[in-house]
Amino acid sequence: MTDNWGLIGHEWAVDMLRQHVANEMQRHAYLFTGPPGLGRRSLALAFARALNCPQPPAPGEYCNSCRDCRQIAAMQHPDLHIIQADQEGGTLKVEQIRELRKGVLLSPYQAKYRIVLLHRFQEANPSAANALLKTLEEAPSKVILLLTADNAEQLLPTIVSRCEVIRLRSLSIPRVKKLLVEKGADDAKAQLIASLSAGRPGYALRLLEDDSALEFRNEKLDEFEKLLAASRVERFSYAEKLAKEKEGFRETLILWLSLWRDVMMRVAGEDESIANFDRRELIENLANRLNLAEAKKLLYTAENGVGQLKRNVNARLLAEVLLLDWPRSE
Numbered sequence: 001m002t003d004n005w006g007l008i009g010h011e012w013a014v015d016m017l018r019q020h021v022a023n024e025m026q027r028h029a030y031l032f033t034g035p036p037g038l039g040r041r042s043l044a045l046a047f048a049r050a051l052n053c054p055q056p057p058a059p060g061e062y063c064n065s066c067r068d069c070r071q072i073a074a075m076q077h078p079d080l081h082i083i084q085a086d087q088e089g090g091t092l093k094v095e096q097i098r099e100l101r102k103g104v105l106l107s108p109y110q111a112k113y114r115i116v117l118l119h120r121f122q123e124a125n126p127s128a129a130n131a132l133l134k135t136l137e138e139a140p141s142k143v144i145l146l147l148t149a150d151n152a153e154q155l156l157p158t159i160v161s162r163c164e165v166i167r168l169r170s171l172s173i174p175r176v177k178k179l180l181v182e183k184g185a186d187d188a189k190a191q192l193i194a195s196l197s198a199g200r201p202g203y204a205l206r207l208l209e210d211d212s213a214l215e216f217r218n219e220k221l222d223e224f225e226k227l228l229a230a231s232r233v234e235r236f237s238y239a240e241k242l243a244k245e246k247e248g249f250r251e252t253l254i255l256w257l258s259l260w261r262d263v264m265m266r267v268a269g270e271d272e273s274i275a276n277f278d279r280r281e282l283i284e285n286l287a288n289r290l291n292l293a294e295a296k297k298l299l300y301t302a303e304n305g306v307g308q309l310k311r312n313v314n315a316r317l318l319a320e321v322l323l324l325d326w327p328r329s330e
């Protein structure tokens with residue numbers, strides 16, 4: 001096995017988990033926190049391999065070539081259960097936790113431990129979160145629960161207190177850029193993607209490998225700029241179209257949120273923190289027309305919109321309110 005379990009960054013977390021496995025001190029539940037694209041799931045699956053590899057090359061390592069390692073890496077192991085909402089931004093339901101409870105009480109079928117990965121657990125509805133509490137309290141010794149979430153504060157304190165919390169941090173922009181260059185990106189593209197990723201290597205690699213993701217970003221930021229000059233009627237028309245595809249609406253809103261953050265940072269004089277530096281002229285123009293309170297309000301409105309979409313609000317009304325709050329360029 002390569003150094004650091006073959007992962008990019010998070011060396012301190014790998015070292016700690018490696019020691020847990022080597023000394024057989026693993027906890028019954030872990031919570032991996034950090035923004036999407038940071039490597040939470042990759043770290044959890046590497047930990048699962050280290051726990052279940054029957055022939056580790058060294059204590060706390062895994063071979064990555066045996067049947068157990070290969071099946072866990074492919075997320076197709078009979079003792080690996082992955083529980084998550086149907087789509088990112090969706091809802092993890094109580095029925096999924098109830099179904100899980102039937103399986104976790106059984107002994108592992110093939111490996112040493114039965115692993116349950118509850119991905120993006122901040123998307124669990126209140127009933128599902130409460131149902132998991134009972135599982136956390138009663139999980140057998142051969143069952144290990146691995147939760148991921150954007151941050152611990154989104155979850156019930158009673159769930160967090162029963163987990164070993166691994167708070168993952170973003171990598172430096174230069175480190176992500178170096179990774180992208182090693183993967184074949186030219187210097188300019190690597191710099192842009194590293195900046196857009198905000199130090200999240202998984203997200204950066206997705207942007208590099210999927211041309212459509214960058215094309216979607218460019219399209220939505222172009223539309224953002226056109227909407228600033230659009231009439232009220234044109235904005236209403238765009239809102240109607242945007243609201244028809246909930247997942248596309250959410251992804252668009254996250255991109256616009258990033259741009260409003262850059263505007264706020266520019267108003268505050270934090271030029272070095274701008275992520276969308278290829279849109280510097282647009283950011284500069286908006287920053288020159290807004291004070292800090294106005295920029296913060298637009299940023300908060302976008303952030304709140306992402307949360308409202310998760311609560312199944314009227315998407316068209318939300319889109320209309322968001323767009324009407326924007327300043328209008330001449």
